[in-house]
Amino acid sequence: MKKLRVLLVDDEIMIREGFKRLFDWGAHDCEVVGEAADGMEALAKIDALAPDIAVMDINIPIMNGLKVIQLARIKHPDMAFVIVSGYDDFSYCREALRLKITDYILKPVDYEEFGTCIDNLKIALFRRQSTKEADEQEERPINRLTRYLQEHLAEEISLSVLADEFHLSAQYISQLFKSEIGVNFLAYLTNIRMEKAKQLLLSTSLSIGEVSEQSGYGDYRVFTKVFKKSEGITPSQYRRDFLEKEN
Template identity: 45%
Template sequence: MYKVLLVDDEPSIREGLTTIIEWEKYGFQVIGTAASGREALSRFEELEPDLTIIDIRMPGMTGLEVIKEVRRNHPSSHFLILSGYADFDYAKKAISYGVDGYLLKPVDEEEIIGELERLATVLTQERETLARLAGEDTAYREHQIEALLFDSLEGAGSMEEDSLGLHWPHYQIVLIEIHAAPDLQRGSGMKRKLIEAFDHKDRGIVFSFHSGLGLLSKEMTTSESSARNLYDELEGLLGEWDIHMYGAAGEPVHSTAEIAQSYTQANNVLGERFLFTERRIILWNEGETGEVASEAGVEGVAGTPEPDEAELADKLYYALDIRSSDSVMRVLGEMEDRLVPYHRTEQAIKSAFSQVFSLAINKLVATNQHTQSIMQEHSVLINEVYHQFTLSDLKVMTAEHLNRLIQRMGGGSKDTVLKQMIEFIQRNPGENLKLEVLAEVFNYNSSYLGKLFKNHTGEYFNVFLDKVRMDKAKELLDEGLKVHQVSARVGYANVDYFHGKFKKYVGESPSAYKQARFLSQSKEPAGNGEEE
C-alpha cells in the first residue's frame, strides 16, 4: 500500500476525501490528515507519505509554500494539488514545480480515481527501479560506466578503460527514455534483453539512467537511416512489453575521457523529447538543444515575436461558441505555429497551451447554459495537457477533448456561416468583435465576408453590431444598471463614445432614455369609480 497524507483547511474536504474513495482498492491508504500548511510539514516528516494531496490555497502557509519546503529535503516527493476554479494561475505555478496532478474542487470521484491509478503506475515504477538497481549483478559494471560519465578526477577514464576492456576506436552514448504500465518484472526483463543483444555480443554496454536505459555503443549511429534502424532493433527487442520509447544519441568520440560529452549531448536532445516528431533515435546535431532551448523557454527564440495568448484564447472561444470543429482545428494550428517557436521547452509550451484553454473556457462558461459539462471537460483537459509525452500527443488529445465538448453543447451546427455569425454577435455584444477576427474563425477573406454580410442583412457589419449593442444597452438600462456599467457591458470602454452612439441610434441620451422609462413605469393608472 502507498501512504497518503490529506491536507486541506476545510474539515468537510478532508473527511469527504477520506470516505468517498476506496483507497485500498487502488493500492493506497490514508495514514493522516492536516488542517494547515504548518501542520502538513510536521506530519510529512512524521509519516513520510508516498503521496500528499494538498489544497493550493490555505490561510497562513499556502500549498505552494508547503511543496517548496518539502522539496528541499525530499525532491522526489509526489503531490496532487486541490484547487478552486478561480485559482488556476496558482495551480499552473504548482504544476511547474513538478507536481503530479491538478484536481478541481469539488473533487470528482472518477477523476481522483484516475489520478490514483496513474500514480500507482509511477510509484510502482520507482520501486521497481530501486529494486533493480539494488539486486542486479551488473551493479558494479554500471558504477564503472557512471565513473566514465560523471567522475572528473584525473586518471579515472584510463582506469575504467582497462577495467571494462574499452579499447574501441569510437564511443557513443545512446539514451532510451521508457514509459510503460507498472510491472515489477518488466524492467529487469528489458534490461536483460538488451544486455544479451549488446553486452554479450561485444556491441556495447547497457546501463540504467534516471528515466530509462542507456547504451555505451561500439557501433556508430550518425545518420537518420542508421538512427531509424537502431530504433527499430530496440523496438523489436522490447516489443513484448507495452511501452512508449524515445531515444537520443550523442556525438561519437574517440577517447573514454570524452564519453561524458556524448552523454551530455544525448541527454540534452532527450530533454527536447516533447518536440520529437517521429519514432527513431534523434541525433545530437538535429535542431536546438541544451542551453539554447532552456533560454528559449524564458525569452523565446531570437526573432520570434511573443504570442498574444489572450488573442488566441478569444479565437478559440469564438470557435467553440459557434460549435465549429473546423474552426477549432484552425485555431489549434495557429496556437502551435505561434506558441511552440517562442516557448520551445516542454513545460513552457504546456503552460502556454493551458493558459489559452483556460481563458477561452472561462468565457465559454460565462455565456453558456452547459456550464457543468464545460467545467468537467476543462478540468480533465488541463490535467491531460500535463500528461502528454510529445507535442504530437498533445495536439491529438486536445482536438479530441474540444470536439467532445462541442458535441456536449449540441455542436456540429449545420446552419449557414452568416446565421452563425449573427447568432454569435447577438450572444456576445460586449466582446471586442472585429470582422477580421471573425473572418479568420470562419475561414473567410474579411473583405468578402463583409460583402456577404451586407447582402444578407442589408447593413454593414459595424452598423449591425452597433444596433445589437444598442438593443442590449436598452435592456440593461431597463434593468436599472448605471450608464457607465451598461457602456462596459456592451463593449464600449469610453462612456462618451457610448453616449454618442446611443443618441445616434435611439434618438436620446442613455440618461434621458432611462429617466423616461422610469417615469413611464412609475405612473399610477387612474382609479375607477373612486369617491371624491
Template identity: 35%
Template structure:
C-alpha cells in the first residue's frame, strides 16, 4: 500500500484532501500530515511517504524550498504541488525539481481522482523502492549516532536520512535498529535532545522564537507543539512558572 502525506498550513485544506478520496481504492493510506515544510522535514523520516501533497505557500519554508530538500534526500518521493491560481506560474519553477503534478486550489474531486489514478499506474509500473541492504548495526554504532545527535541537534537540517548517509546505512534499516537499541524512535530521541535544551533556555526567560532557533526547530508553531507535548505545558506557561519562583 502506498503511503501518502499532506503538507499544508491550512487545516481546512488538509481535511478536504482526507475526505475527498477513498484512499484504499487506490491502494493508498494517509500516514500523516504537517502544517509547514519544517515540520514535514522533521517527521518525514518516521512516516516514509511514497506520495506527498505539498502546498506551495507556507510560512518559514514554502513548498518549493521543501521540494528542493525532499527531492535531494528522497529521490523516489512523488510530489504533488497544491497552488492557488495567482501562484501557478511561480509553481512552475518546480518543473526542474521533477514535481509530478500541479493541482489548483480549491481541489476538484474528479481532477484529484484522475491524478491519483495516473500516479498509481506509474508507481505500480516503475516502482523501484530501495532494497534494504547494508552492514549490520552494532550497539556501539548506535552509541556513536546518539552521541552525534547530542552534539549536533541544533542543526535544523539533521534528520534520519542525512545521519544514515553519513554513517553508511539504509535509513529504514537504521530506523528499526535505533528503536531496537534505544527504545525510542530516531525522531523521538532527536526531539528529546532539543527539548531538554529548550527547557534550560526557557528557565532563563528566553523568548520562544529565539529558543526555537537555538535548538534547531526554526518554525515556532511546530516548536510550540513539540515543547507542550514534551513538558505538558506551553512554553509561555513554563517561562511564567519558573520566573515566578
C-alpha cells in the first residue's frame, strides 16, 4: 500500500514540529509532504501538493480552517481532513460534521488517540478508493472480501469463514488485508463494526444489546469492552453525549 501524503497546517511552528518528531508517521503508512502556517498558504499547498490528508487547526490566520476545508473540497472532493484544535465547542464540531471532516481532536494531542484516528482514516480512504476502482476494472479479491464483510457484518466472521466462502487460504487473505489496506484483518473488521455501531447509536433508538447484535457482537459485554477501547467511552455514554449536545 502506498504511503498517504499528509499536509500539516498550524500557525504554531512548535505544534508542527511536534507532529513531525513525536508521531511515527511511517508506522502508519504516511509521510509529511508539506506544512502551512495560515489559511491562504494551506490552500496553495493543497493545490500544489495534492495531499491525501490535511491535519489542521481551526484558528489559523487569514482564513480559518473550516473555510479552508470548504474551499478545498471544491477541487479536492476526496481529500480527508483532521481537525486538531484547542476549542471544545459544539458549534465547531457541528460545522466539522457538516463538512464531513474525518475527526476532531483536542489539544494537547494524545498521539495514541491520533494514531487510531489515522488508522481509521486509512481504512476509510481505502474503502472509498476501492469503490471507485470497482467501477473501472474487474473486481479485485480484496474488494470482494471487504464487500462481503459489509454485507454480513452482523454474522460471525473469521478468516476461516472467508477462506471457505472465497476458496482462498486464510494466510493469503490475511496478507491481502495487510498489503492492500495496511492493517490486519481483525483491525479492519473491528473498525467497520464500530462505525456501524456508532451509526446505529446516533440514528436509532435500538437498545445497546440490539446495537451489539447488529454490529456483529453476540455478547453485549464484549461489544461494550471493544467499543470503549476504540472510542474511549461506553456505547451508552457515546449516545448520551450526542443527545446532550443536540439539546
